[in-house]
Amino acid sequence: MSLRWQAALLDPLMAGGWAVVHCRQQFLLDGNGALFPRDWLKRLDLPLLSEQGLGHFDGEPVFLFELDFPADVPGARWQGLRQFMQEDDRDLFRLLGYATQIGTWVSQHRFCGSCGSPMQARAGERAMYCPACGVQHYPRLSPSMIVLVTRGDELLLARSPRFAPGVYSTLAGYVEPGESVEQCVAREVREEVGVAIHAPQYIASQGWPFPHSLMLGFHAEYAGGDIVLQPEEIEDARWFAIDNLPALPARQSIARYLIELYLSRRLGHPEPVLPG
Ligand SMILES: NC(=O)C1=CN([C@@H]2O[C@H](COP(=O)(O)OP(=O)(O)OC[C@H]3O[C@@H](n4cnc5c(N)ncnc54)[C@H](O)[C@@H]3O)[C@@H](O)[C@H]2O)C=CC1
Ligand SMILES: [Mg+2]
Ligand SMILES: [Zn+2]
Structure with missing residues (x-):
């Protein structure tokens, strides 16, 4: 870095x-x-x-x-x-x-969510502190998984209605209380596109300030099921052949990195570098 x-x-x-x-x-x-x-x-x-x-x-x-x-x-x-x-x-x-x-x-965090008093920045660490009741808050980080699901030479990519026209990406979602990241990967894939996966393999992570995610990136092999879209979040999802990919997400994103890493390994090309 x-x-x-x-x-x-x-x-x-x-x-x-x-x-x-x-x-x-x-x-x-x-x-x-x-x-x-x-x-x-x-x-x-x-x-x-x-x-x-x-x-x-x-x-x-x-x-x-x-x-x-x-x-x-x-x-x-x-x-x-x-x-x-x-x-x-x-x-x-x-x-x-x-x-x-x-x-x-x-x-x-200007006011305490517990008692409503004004909060203060704490000296010596990055924390907001309530002098009235002692509640302390640290910067918010939301662990999120992101996964590339593949089936041989095919990549499962999806688009959200928020994406630029034509762009398809890997699946992502926030970790819920009580679950492991691996459980989150399997749950989000099932919820968003209806398919089952084999045990996901951790690849790399990226801090993502839109708005406060820590992206934990995985690869997973398809295990079964047909694509069924979750209508509120996913506008379209398809299997794309490795030599016929749609428009992809920004170069600086771990989504793009996961896709390019898979392509490079499959095709024997040099591996991409994950943007910090
Ligand atoms: N760096 C990258 O390559 C990429 C990053 N992302 C990021 O991944 C994150 C999660 O992706 P999504 O598909 O949007 O998540 P998602 O599939 O969990 O659904 C988003 C929905 O989750 C709920 N939500 C919002 N904040 C939450 C939180 N902190 N905890 C639990 N639920 C929450 C809201 O209802 C929101 O509409 C987002 O921050 C997104 O920007 C997504 C794709 C690519
Ligand atoms: Mg999602
Ligand atoms: Zn308080």
Whole structure:
């Protein structure tokens, strides 16, 4: 993993440094990029909900300004996190992915869910704390499985109504309380497309900030059953021949990686690299 971006706890009382400005999965951007001189931002009258120290980018301290609403700043515009993902700078995307998760978590934990008192950021760790009743919350992470199901030279790919036209992907879903990831894989495949699989094999993982998933990637061999779609989530699912694949998900996704890894092993090509 590259060292340009490193998360760290920084004290907001320190002066100087850089800052990113976030609101609802969007970041402020100008001709110099998404990092702004922090002291300059402080002189603007921004609707600040919280300021958080994030870590270091190219060795420089970086802070987060989490806003209540996407305010207008002259000479700057707002850009969504997905757009940053599609651009070339992986380290900047990792910084912004972290920032969006911390900012969303902080803004959604301003009040204690147990007693309703205002929460405080805790010194020395990334946690929100209720001084009245002692409840403590850490950044939200949702374990999710993602699986490529195959049958020899055929790949089972599906599309959700949310996807871009023509794009098909691997199956994914959130882990439920009390189940193992392997049980989740079998359940989601059964629920979404109605087929049974053999024991899934773990491949790799990816942090996915849309909005706070930890993707655990698997491969599974088909074991039986015909495709039956889960109508609320799956618009279409099919077996695609290895040499006749549809449009695939973004290069930066583990979905794409799982597909390309299978193709490379099947066809004897060099293996792809999982984007960090
Ligand atoms: N990096 C990648 O390659 C990919 C990542 N993903 C991510 O995987 C995750 C799960 O995929 P989906 O098919 O959307 O999940 P899913 O199949 O479990 O269904 C989504 C539904 O689950 C419910 N839900 C939302 N948040 C939840 C949570 N934290 N725990 C339990 N249930 C929840 C909602 O009703 C939502 O409509 C999403 O974050 C998605 O962005 C999905 C495909 C590719
Ligand atoms: Mg799903
Ligand atoms: Zn409380």
